[in-house]
Amino acid sequence: MWEFESPRGHHRKVVMSADKIIKIEVLIVGGGLVGGFLGAQLQQKKIPFVLVDPGSPENMIDAVKDGRTTAVSLGSKRLFEKANIWNPCLKEYAEPINNIRVLEKGSVWSVDFDHKELSSDPMGYIAENMYFRKSILDCLKDNSHCFYETSLTGIKKHDGYVEAILSNGKVVHAKLLVSAEGRKSPTRDLIAPQIMSRNYAQKALVVHLEHEEPHNNHAWEIFTVEGPFAILPLRHLEGKKSGIVWCKPSNHQWETQTDDELQSEIEKTFPYYGKVKIVSKRWSFPLSTFELNKISGHRQVLIGDAAHAMHPIAGQGVNLGWRDADVLATKIITNYENGLDVGSDMLCKAYERERMRDIKPLVKATDLMTQLFSDESKILYGIRNAGFAFVNRVPPLKRFFMKQAMGL
Ligand SMILES: Cc1cc2nc3c(=O)[nH]c(=O)nc-3n(C[C@H](O)[C@H](O)[C@H](O)COP(=O)(O)OP(=O)(O)OC[C@H]3O[C@@H](n4cnc5c(N)ncnc54)[C@H](O)[C@@H]3O)c2cc1C
The missing domain is CATH 3.30.9.10 (D-Amino Acid Oxidase, subunit A, domain 2)
Known part of the structure; x- marks a missing residue:
């Protein structure tokens, strides 16, 4: 068993058992450009988290699989x-x-x-993109709670935590679930947002x-x-x-x-x-593009392409996602360092309010620009x-x- 103490000395219920159940602060589902970036930020501040992604690190940095470049x-x-x-x-x-x-x-x-x-x-x-992924993977490579080639086989929300069952047999109890699986995010359905989309x-x-x-x-x-x-x-x-x-x-x-x-x-x-x-x-x-009427729910927030998607005309999609991750990381770190719940309704709502001010105008402006130029x-x-x-x-x-x- 490992136990973590927050910097203020509060003894947190952040217990990771060496066997099956991992009790943790944050569960990040999706370790791509945005989820991985959030993981790197949390790791830097020693916030306990689990990251799950069905992809293998080898595929993530395979130049042939995804030749996209990111501005x-x-x-x-x-x-x-x-x-x-x-x-x-x-x-x-x-x-x-x-x-x-x-x-x-x-x-x-x-x-x-x-x-x-x-x-x-x-x-x-x-x-x-492979160089962004490589930088993120290098940063997370010694973290034994980053599970690649692993998927969620079950997820359930409780009052005080989210319970996830992983395909590697582990069970995760996290205060906050972060959905970062990209455009087709399956865990997004847990908050049932309305999706306004255009193909x-x-x-x-x-x-x-x-x-x-x-x-x-x-x-x-x-x-x-x-x-x-x-x-x-x-x-x-x-x-x-x-x-x-x-x-x-x-x-x-x-x-x-x-x-x-x-x-x-x-x-x-x-x-x-x-x-x-x-x-x-x-x-x-x-x-295609889409925007959502909400990007948070009980003990859950969405980041990156799970929260918004847009035409690459302005090269802004993942830049917007990295800002999601940065705002979220700041809020999680502040709560953790002050002995507060990192999955509280207050944190999730504050994240949503702050990010919607950036997301909504950018998604709309990019859509308008795409139509104007088509x-x-x-x-x-x-x-x-x-x-x-x-x-x-x-x-x-x-x-x-x-x-x-x-x-x-
Ligand atoms: C042609 C093109 C060019 C672009 N150029 C730019 C650019 O120049 N600048 C810019 O800012 N943006 C650009 N974008 C947008 C950018 O690529 C996306 O915004 C970015 O990839 C989103 O990152 P993400 O981590 O949210 O999602 P993704 O990159 O889709 O990563 C999602 C991760 O989740 C994992 N995953 C999938 N399903 C599950 C599951 N069920 N459970 C757990 N994990 C799962 C995947 O394996 C993956 O690792 C471009 C997009 C396109 C199509």
Whole structure:
């Protein structure tokens, strides 16, 4: 048996038995980008928690399984540093984004964001998702209560705790259940939220390229009639590698295109880096959005894509999820250090109130932007271009958008 004392000397009922029942403060279900990040934050402050994920660490960092890249805002990078998980892996592999150019295909108008207008720091960083996962896994690797290749086989709420039965035979009694299993979160059903969703009938195609000209740490987003095309700088000795996220109608068959055909289509859409060469597998992801009317219930909160999902047009989904995890971690740590219940209704409600102020406007704005840029009407084309020109010429407005993108 292990027993924990809180820093104030309160003897907590945080008893972990070596055999079957684990009595703990927090149960995190889902150890992905957001659940794993929460685990790293709790571990840093020695808050006892259990993390459960059916995935294996090997698959989580397999470059072939998920080739997505994540644009991490400067604000999120600072959260990673605070949790001590930026070094050494992300420091080595995350490529700074110094400039972002947004334009409509064929238009001369664009909005150009340059980090120097706001700060000497980059606007953000890009790295393959596997490096974020590796950093998180490295941080949690010695924690014997992070159970991978393990799932929940039962869950039940009681007044003072949540009881979970795991596929490895362990039983967990936790004060707080955190649902972090992504968009299809099964434990979300326990709080029965209303889901407002939209299917965009689009998929995001992801592939990595090498190109003739260096990217100079620029990220580009080009709106085309079929959907947005984003090209994002990746770490490479000569700065000649990028990742693309290209949104196309769901029925688009890019699997049937040869590399030559796809490369020439990319060069036509994006003629700025010279010849391009595909250097990865191709991945595709269906696109939809949803928001919920609640993200907390009795002894339970939702974080990350379990709580909200959006189109990758603005590269904000997981950045929003990391802010969920950060706010939640702060509240859990405060309660724990003050000898208070980390699963209290007061904590869950306060988390929900605070996060909804960030989640709701961002999910709505991203949905609106997605629809605005999917409309082929000539009038909207004109309005969008006038908007780009206007934002580009009004420094306070430009700085406002930069701050949003940088998560500041
Ligand atoms: C093409 C594309 C590009 C994107 N680019 C960006 C970007 O640049 N910037 C950005 O901010 N966001 C981006 N996003 C969004 C981002 O990928 C998601 O917001 C992020 O993956 C959400 O992380 P998560 O941990 O909440 O969920 P997930 O990443 O889905 O992780 C969920 C975890 O839960 C586990 N799990 C699943 N089921 C169970 C279960 N039953 N029990 C226990 N565990 C379970 C899974 O194994 C996984 O480890 C992009 C999305 C797409 C599709």
